[in-house]
Amino acid sequence: MKKTITLLFSLVVATVQAQNADSVAIRSIYNETLAHGKSYEWLRHLTKQIGPRLSGSTGAQKAVDWTKQLMEQQGFDRVFLQEVMVPHWVRGAKxxxxxxxxxxxxxxxxxxxxxxxxxxxxxxxxxxxxxxxxxxxxxxxxxxxxxxxxxxxxxxxxxxxxxxxxxxxxxxxxxxxxxxxxxxxxxxxxxxxxxxxxxxxxxxxxxxxxxxxxxxxxxxxxxxxxxxxxxxxxxxxxxxxxxxxxxxSLPDAKSYNVVGELRGSEKPDEIIVVGGHLDSWDLAEGAHDDGSGCVQAIEVLRVMKALGYKPKRTIRAVMFMNEENGLRGGVKYADLAKQNNEKHIAAVESDNGGFTPRGFGIVGTPAQRAKVDPWKPLLAPYGLAEIGAGSGGADIGPLAQLGTVLFGFKPDSQRYFDYHHASVDTFETVSKRELELGAASMAALVYLLDTHGL
CATH class of the missing domain: 3.50.30.30 (Glucose Oxidase; domain 1)
Known part of the structure; x- marks a missing residue:
């Protein structure tokens, strides 16, 4: 009996110590993102210097080139392109x-x-x-x-x-x-x-x-x-x-998913994806849909690198191409993952705008969702109260067939459809504070996924 009590006490102490370590790590993630974040200025460049990025367009190719160069400049362990043929529809005269x-x-x-x-x-x-x-x-x-x-x-x-x-x-x-x-x-x-x-x-x-x-x-x-x-x-x-x-509609055009990764130190063959879609409709700058998600995903990796964090698992930031009118980038990514026998344990997508974070929707088994429950008290202080069964995201959806658990980032939804797919979806409608809070929220989740697995 005494040994049982001692063992239980040891387990409780270990659990408390682990939670304390996680709490400190998450706080450092938020501190780095909010004090030294880069996502807002990256979004300014993507929207103001490149602008609309409909699949097959010159803008889409400029966005591919720029995000690849950006991730290379951040010193990620590997940056590469995945070729994908995409629809090429043009609006023509007004x-x-x-x-x-x-x-x-x-x-x-x-x-x-x-x-x-x-x-x-x-x-x-x-x-x-x-x-x-x-x-x-x-x-x-x-x-x-x-x-x-x-x-x-x-x-x-x-x-x-x-x-x-x-x-x-x-x-x-x-x-x-x-x-x-x-x-x-x-x-x-x-x-x-x-x-x-x-x-x-x-x-x-x-x-x-x-x-x-x-x-x-x-x-x-x-x-x-x-x-x-x-x-x-x-x-x-x-x-x-x-x-x-x-x-x-013109013939299909060649384009690319853009991928940057931090290589895992203990389980490099287990992959965690965080991403958004690089294409946008042609009418606007695509700030909320989905420039925000792209720069937030890159920021997740930047923050981890800035903090000197060495992930156990490989973490990838993926800029998917062609979510808006074909989803071919997401399908191609999943096809290549299957072809290359890659093990994707989790994928996180941001495609609901750069607004105040509320939580994450989860697509997985009840047991997998239950694994996330102990993390809720760690995330609640940052406004992430809505964590549970929900939707993942269109681009990461095809990974579900590989057994990947999907997480959809959920910001406040009330203003999103004021801007969605319209000319008013501009950089000026995005709050720096809200955008950075979203990036930190995603980084905190990725940290927990990497540290504890599923």
Whole structure:
């Protein structure tokens, strides 16, 4: 009995000592990041000197070159590229749109959706059918839809506290609206922007066409524009809508994932990934989506190196290419990991903006999630209260098939869809303090993953 008590006491002491060591290490991570962080100035360069970075564009290649050079300058143990062929869609000349009531024309802001075809050089003008769901559209039938422009006007649900849940409830209109409208003979589709605020900035995003269905042009309209069009339709059901867009899809282009790593000292074959996606939509600087995630990932490695921390496991910062309109970078990374028999124990992704940290969503088994529970008191003092089952991230998602546990960084979500995929997603909308807190949060999690494993 005495030996049992002694053993239990020793275990308790060891646990307390380990927690104290972890607490000190995490505090040093935050101190280094908040006092000497580089992520904000890196984001300034990425957004202001390089700017929009849609896959296949000159901006995307400049971002590849710059992030590779940046990680080399930081002295990481290895920096390398992974070649990947990506879609190359271009917007062309700025879109035009208005609705006509008699001889009066009212201009509204639109933006072609990524992957859409162009209108004819003269544009397209037709009557408008407003709907809020696919079942509502189908109930109208071809006799009421043929030859018309379908206007999808279901807003994001403002009662959802988690704005990503509201986004998920509305985004099918953007993704599949053109296909559903074309099945019934529509000549075009206009979709209310996936935005949580009222403004005049149209929010673009990816859409797709089903096989065997006519390809009709589709564009997003700003939320203010959508409200005005809806109101005008109720007052003047016979109005017509005109829009012209000049986009096209070019042959796939060669691009790259950019990878930097710190080599593990004890278990170098076990890999922990932290990353974001380097591409952004062409309308803006891509500060929150996802320049923030990229510079935060690089900062994680910089902080560890600055503190003289020698990781047990190999830690990689990955700048994924083509999340926005294809996810080919994430798929290629996972394919190469499988091909090279790499063991990825965990992956952390930041792709929800550079806002105040709230926690991490975890994709893994109950036993793996339970392994994280003892870490919660260590992270709670830094505002990381929302830690549990959730989503990981689009780019790291393909790693799940390899048994990798996925962690999605969760900042406050309330403002994200004010900026998402729109021209207002600029450097000026990012708080230095919030960005650095996010980087420190990710570094703290990576430290715990490296120290304790899963």
């Amino acid at each position: 879109e035009e749109a208005y609705f006509r009531i008699g001889s009066k024309k009212t201009t509204v802001p639109i933006a072609a959706l990524g992957g859409s075809v162009a209108t004819s050089p003269k544009g397209v003008e037709a009557g408008v059918i407003e709907v809020k769901s696919f079942p509502e559209l189908r109930a109208l039938g071809p006799e009421k839809v043929k030859g018309k422009i379908v206007f999808f006007n279901r807003p994001m649900d403002p009662t959802k506290i988690n704005t990503f849940e509201a986004y998920s409830g509305a985004v099918e209109q953007r993704a599949n609206g053109a296909t559903e409208a074309a099945k019934l003979g529509a000549v075009g589709a206009i979709v209310r922007s996936m935005a949580s605020n009222a403004d005049d900035s149209p929010h673009t995003g990816g859409m797709r066409y089903a096989t065997g269905v006519p390809l009709i042009p589709t564009a997003a309209i700003s939320t203010n524009g959508a409200d005005l069009l809806s109101k005008s339709l109720k007052e003047n059901p016979g109005l017509t809508f005109y829009f012209k867009q000049n986009c096209e």
